[in-house]
Amino acid sequence: MAQIRFIQPDGSEAVVSIDNGTSVMLAAIRNGISGIDAECGGCLDCATCHVYVEEGASGLLAPPQPEELELLGSVAAPRKSNSRLSCQLKLPLSITSLTVHIPEAQS
Template identity: 55%
Template sequence: MTRLIFRLPDGSTRAVEATNGTSVMQAAIQGNIRGIEAECGGACACATCHVYVDEAFAGLVPPPEPDERDMLEGVAAERRSNSRLACQITMNEEMDGLTVQIPDRQF
């Protein structure tokens, strides 16, 4: 299990334990984290699981694939250089403590 920390739009944080090999989106849903809508169920087709990856972990998260980059063009909240879709980040033991911020809106 790997620890994953979510910064919520209200400024609070929530930590969940993520099974290695699951996505950040799956961990959020299993941990009942509000703000990750995941309307497409993780198919990289809706951009409602948009998160900002903490800069301290940027080197541990692989860069987005072309499909994800295309979906990030349509996110509802501000797109930033550290914007990612939570469904496309797969947890592994090196990511222990990964911190992501949930934007103020997904629609």
């Protein structure tokens, strides 16, 4: 198990538990975290599950695959170096906590 801390654009926070191997997007949807629309359900077809991964953590995560990198070009909020699509973001066993920031807009 790991814990994901979601930080909303207004600074409010929520922490949820996640099984390693479950995507950050599913953790958000299952726990009623607002701001992650995930319109395609994780099929890499919508770019509405955009998050910003905490600085310094990106190197601990599996890097984005070419399909994710391409779709990150379609996100509604500014794309940053730490932008990820949360449906593709799964925590390895070596990580027990992760903070992600939810962008201002998903579409």
